[in-house]
Amino acid sequence: MMFNIHQTPEDSRRYADWKAFLLRRGASIPTINDFLAYGSLSTLERLRSLLAELEPENVGPIRLAIASLRAKKTAKAGSKAKGGRRGPALACSIPKADLPLPWKGTIRKLRMRLENKMAGGIDFDNELKAMPKSSLDDAEYILRAIAKSSMNRGKEPSLTVQGIVYWIDDAEARGCGPRGLSCQIGILNRFLLHHEGTASELAKILGKLRRDYIKRGDLTDKRKDSVALADFDDLGEVWLRAKALLEEAQKAPHGTFRRYKLHLEAAAIALSVVVPLRIGDLHRIEIGTHLKRDASGWQLSIKTQKTGGYYHRDKLWPKLTQFLDALIIEDAPGRDFWIGYRGRVGTPVFSRDGGATGLSGDWISDIWFEHFGVGAHFVRTLWHENVFDADDEREWIALSLCGQRSDKTAKEYRRKATERRRQIKGRGAMSRRRCRLQNVDIGL
Structure with a gap:
């Protein structure tokens, strides 16, 4: 193996030691286990730069070995804090563990029901459909945000009209638009039906509120539509x-x-x-x-x-x-x-x-x-x-x-595509008209 002028005698010794180690193990193609057995994190980091130049085909496993050792080092070091939560303080929500027990209980039951369904079990609740995992995760976060908004005002977290008004006020102050809020209100509404039952008065109020936000959202452009028009619209x-x-x-x-x-x-x-x-x-x-x-x-x-x-x-x-x-x-x-x-x-x-x-x-x-x-x-x-x-x-x-099975969503895609085609045709007609007028103006 030829070394270039940038490599030192120490590099030569390190590389020779590595090759001798592989020979003793009878390994012709090194794996992550070979690298983990060879040396410490610092040793592997030095070896990696050598192998990247001399044996680039063998540096994949050493990257994984280095990642594994770094993770173990971080976990072993642990937190030096004397208590409290790691990382930055939560600004818009409370930790999951601090949610009111009844809310956590409903979330837990819904997750268990979903796991049973995904495992092929029988779902005996014919009145309400099980919430998908993504919606459950969203619902849990919304509950954490509702609790935070109430606590910021010195109130106990509660699923009441006033508690939800606090949350919506805070969300709008952060720049959350009507489309986003209509989705979140819809998810919260589904949770409430499971939590309080289908006769929930608050769920009925939220249903009306969601429809109001949908109407408001229809008057504004979707972010993804405005980005598409401004930046790109082609796969x-x-x-x-x-x-x-x-x-x-x-x-x-x-x-x-x-x-x-x-x-x-x-x-x-x-x-x-x-x-x-x-x-x-x-x-x-x-x-x-x-x-x-x-x-x-x-x-x-x-x-x-x-x-x-x-x-x-x-x-x-x-x-x-x-x-x-x-x-x-x-x-x-x-x-x-x-x-x-x-x-x-x-x-x-x-x-x-x-x-x-x-x-x-x-x-x-x-x-x-x-x-x-x-x-x-x-x-x-x-x-x-x-x-x-x-x-x-x-x-x-x-x-x-897209794996699309919802008729409602499919109709919305068709509507948007039809509207876009009309816009393109309209712009094309206007462009041709401008060209004709320009040709007349210059005497062509």
């Missing part, structure tokens, strides 16, 4: 951004966290385009469980959370293969895809630590906000609009790709 532009990130990742130094971060972001955007599911489903996708690879490419099959329907794609678009393969290859011993794939079976596709932990739906949304200024849900709108523009008889393509 191809989204795909090109994903490709640019992939190219940037491939130029980054091997074995670095930045390189893998760029690969993750590229794959998250690309998968959102090819598989435009809700982020609550995208982040749950597991390799080998939902997302499977064979010699011809990748396929996907997953039960969606919101509708409970099965989403199945026999063969995903071949151009997506390089994005997903890269997530496996980057961390695979010897950059061998199939060795890496077998090691990732049953783990989340989006993970920074080789599948030990998965990244959340919020992470996917953050990536979209960083690169496009809107959440990942926007790609679903783009699919509906692009397919509609191409052929209004083929709208089933977008509905199928």
